[in-house]
Amino acid sequence: MPRTPSVTRPTLIDVAALAGVDVSTVSRVLSGNLNQRVSEETRQRIHQSARQLDYQPNITARSLRVSRTFSLGIAVPQLDNPVFSQIIVGAERGAREHGYSLLIAHIEEGAADSDAYARLASTNRVDGLLVTTLDDNSVVLKAAKKAKVPFVLLNRSAQGVRNSIYFDSAAAARMAVEHLIKLGHRRIAHLSGQLNPSTGIGRFAGYRDALLDAGIAYDQNLVAVSGYTIKGGAEAMREILTKNKPLPTAVFPITLSAATGALMALHQHGIRVPEDMSLATVHDGPIAQVMYPPLTTVQMPVEQMGYDGVVSLIELIQGGRKRVDMKMSPSQLIIRGSTAHPPSRRD
Amino acid sequence: MPRTPSVTRPTLIDVAALAGVDVSTVSRVLSGNLNQRVSEETRQRIHQSARQLDYQPNITARSLRVSRTFSLGIAVPQLDNPVFSQIIVGAERGAREHGYSLLIAHIEEGAADSDAYARLASTNRVDGLLVTTLDDNSVVLKAAKKAKVPFVLLNRSAQGVRNSIYFDSAAAARMAVEHLIKLGHRRIAHLSGQLNPSTGIGRFAGYRDALLDAGIAYDQNLVAVSGYTIKGGAEAMREILTKNKPLPTAVFPITLSAATGALMALHQHGIRVPEDMSLATVHDGPIAQVMYPPLTTVQMPVEQMGYDGVVSLIELIQGGRKRVDMKMSPSQLIIRGSTAHPPSRRD
DNA sequence: ATGAAAGCGCTAACAT
DNA sequence: ATGTTAGCGCTTTCAT
Numbered sequence A, B: 001m002p003r004t005p006s007v008t009r010p011t012l013i014d015v016a017a018l019a020g021v022d023v024s025t026v027s028r029v030l031s032g033n034l035n036q037r038v039s040e041e042t043r044q045r046i047h048q049s050a051r052q053l054d055y056q057p058n059i060t061a062r063s064l065r066v067s068r069t070f071s072l073g074i075a076v077p078q079l080d081n082p083v084f085s086q087i088i089v090g091a092e093r094g095a096r097e098h099g100y101s102l103l104i105a106h107i108e109e110g111a112a113d114s115d116a117y118a119r120l121a122s123t124n125r126v127d128g129l130l131v132t133t134l135d136d137n138s139v140v141l142k143a144a145k146k147a148k149v150p151f152v153l154l155n156r157s158a159q160g161v162r163n164s165i166y167f168d169s170a171a172a173a174r175m176a177v178e179h180l181i182k183l184g185h186r187r188i189a190h191l192s193g194q195l196n197p198s199t200g201i202g203r204f205a206g207y208r209d210a211l212l213d214a215g216i217a218y219d220q221n222l223v224a225v226s227g228y229t230i231k232g233g234a235e236a237m238r239e240i241l242t243k244n245k246p247l248p249t250a251v252f253p254i255t256l257s258a259a260t261g262a263l264m265a266l267h268q269h270g271i272r273v274p275e276d277m278s279l280a281t282v283h284d285g286p287i288a289q290v291m292y293p294p295l296t297t298v299q300m301p302v303e304q305m306g307y308d309g310v311v312s313l314i315e316l317i318q319g320g321r322k323r324v325d326m327k328m329s330p331s332q333l334i335i336r337g338s339t340a341h342p343p344s345r346r347d
Numbered sequence C: 001a002t003g004a005a006a007g008c009g010c011t012a013a014c015a016t
Numbered sequence D: 001a002t003g004t005t006a007g008c009g010c011t012t013t014c015a016t
Helices: A012-019 A023-030 A040-053 A059-066 A082-097 A116-122 A138-146 A169-182 A199-213 A230-243 A256-268 A286-290 A302-317 B012-019 B023-030 B040-053 B059-066 B082-097 B116-122 B138-146 B169-182 B199-213 B230-243 B256-268 B286-290 B302-317
Strands: A071-076 A101-106 A128-131 A151-154 A163-167 A188-192 A223-225 A250-253 A278-282 A296-298 A324-328 B071-076 B101-106 B128-131 B151-154 B163-167 B188-192 B223-225 B250-253 B278-282 B296-298 B324-328
Touching: A012 A023, A012 A040, A023 A040, A059 B059, A071 A082, A071 A302, A082 A101, A082 A256, A082 A302, A082 B101, A101 B082, A128 A138, A128 A302, A138 A151, A151 A302, A163 A169, A163 A302, A169 A188, A169 A199, A169 A250, A169 A278, A169 A296, A188 A199, A188 A230, A188 A256, A223 A230, A230 A250, A230 A256, A230 B286, A250 A256, A256 A278, A256 A286, A256 B286, A286 B230, A302 A324, B012 B023, B012 B040, B023 B040, B071 B082, B071 B302, B082 B101, B082 B256, B082 B302, B128 B138, B128 B302, B138 B151, B151 B302, B163 B169, B163 B302, B169 B188, B169 B199, B169 B250, B169 B278, B169 B296, B188 B199, B188 B230, B188 B256, B223 B230, B230 B250, B230 B256, B250 B256, B256 B278, B256 B286, B302 B324
Parallel strands: A071 A101, A071 A128, A128 A151, A151 A163, A163 A324, A188 A223, A188 A250, A250 A278, A278 A296, B071 B101, B071 B128, B128 B151, B151 B163, B163 B324, B188 B223, B188 B250, B250 B278, B278 B296
Antiparallel strands: A101 B101
8 A cells, every 4th residue: 555645734835846936926826815916827837736736725824924813712601502503603604704713612601711711812712702691791701801802792782892793682572572462462471581781671671662552561470580591481481370360361481492491381381372371582493493382483683693793703803893883683573373362352 | 091012912032031041941831841851940930920921822833833733623513402512512621621622613404515624624723523413424424534634423433434432322222212111111102313324223223122122013103203303303203193093102202302392292282291102212401301391311421422522532633542432321311200101001 | 927035933853 | 951943834025
């Protein structure tokens, strides 16, 4: 069996030698930078040589020379949450399309481990950071700031953070609740977030405003804190069922995860959806279509947010942009089987 | 506001200057390589200087010099699948603990885009690859081989692949099915994978063997192909319900995702779990605990597999290992609310 | 239009 | 025990 001719990969030098030109010329041609003045003939010869040697640029050398890694970091608090997996999918696509790669860091629950960012950025591994947090974890944000590379906060805005992309949560919540109201519901429960300054408050505000506009009094007993987990959704749903003697006829869980838990709790208590209770939420995903019943939900362009996140981050890095402040609107209400008229149209 | 003294980060040269020694000495001390002969006094002085300047090594330069990137790549076909998110969590932890970072690539469904590996490896971005595939996608495997860096196949073994970590699927399936049999079930359905040479076949074999051992005849009508998605699970479950006049009393979906779908289909058809039908599956995850009813399932150390995957990959890279062939055993059967005795103990 | 040469920050012989 | 030096592969002035 013939030995592989060389252990090391071909470099610019090899290509240059084969093409009979200087390495700098090869670099000019192969770096993709058009409008470099190189004669068409040499250009051809160089491409030909590169192909022949199966030349692949060494990105490490390039990075060292230009002081950029062409890598971006993203840190997520939980991976088994459709929001984050969709963000990652979009971010990865955006990075790939722009010649960057995506480094992932998992922030262990609870740990003072928000130096995940430090780890990524301090050793010069990444040119920029995509930051996500569940709660408005100021620890995480502080860590991101210390990292000294540009970062974009995803899925929320926060005081003192100049770059962020977030949803118009109030508008999304409003769409969901108005749909329920239009169906005739008047006693509508809400499984809420932590009522912090962004997502939680936003959706809560949308819920409350929609009620207000319809002339429905706000009833505190119809609101329970679920947070953003399946488990929290199930617990909050049970709390609502326990605290309200005549049950509400509809529920608006703050998010897909919470809705999943809520639905399970309803099944458990033998409450039929949508016959006994309607359910509408915000954030669509594959799982919403295969649940029983399939969920009525307001679509949020989460993957798009991940994509736009990287793209704007790259612009930030390359200096073509000074600030990122994008509020994304909910796309549309998808009406599926989880919502219907209330059992009786009477209040 | 005072301007930051320097735009560029401190390098070894800066530290050396401050400590009054040569860069090579600083390198010796800071590269962590103990048993380098450096006097305790200079060692102290160097550490002190580094701290004072907040020195952080430039990993790109280091990479270029030693021809290693200290990055590993992982490519996954779907992110919204508990198996893959758990693998990633484990892999990220393992990488971090060993000074590596984890690059993620998402393999777009269907696309001849399995050059995801090529992208990662050919530009010298990673030192090694973690490979996952849903089906035994030979395209993906071929691409991984072409990448010319060591790779470890996760979650399955395959012909011609020398490094892989996989589960003893047959044993896990057997545990689940034997539990059902012990409860008194005799008509046990199976939602299966694609019946390919690894996962699918393995679990199917475990199912069949467990039946055989109990003297229960195999009934082809009780098996439907679900694959590994929620949707597939729901459809396969419906197929079973349609095809079998006296319904089976138990079902063994091949995996957590399929079980989730199956459970939804059962709810939809008004079949109570576990009163009318028991359900046991393989692969535990947070979602299994919060479903209604919570799922009886065989725990699989998936996160551990991700962790062991990187660790063995790193050993492969560093030459301390020639081959990886680990079969992981299911940990234990977790009995939750989804299984019970059959409606009547009669067959 | 192309070549020559310097240097990004680091490590690892090889000296001393 | 520490210093000197070369060079990883690339880009980019500067010269021709």
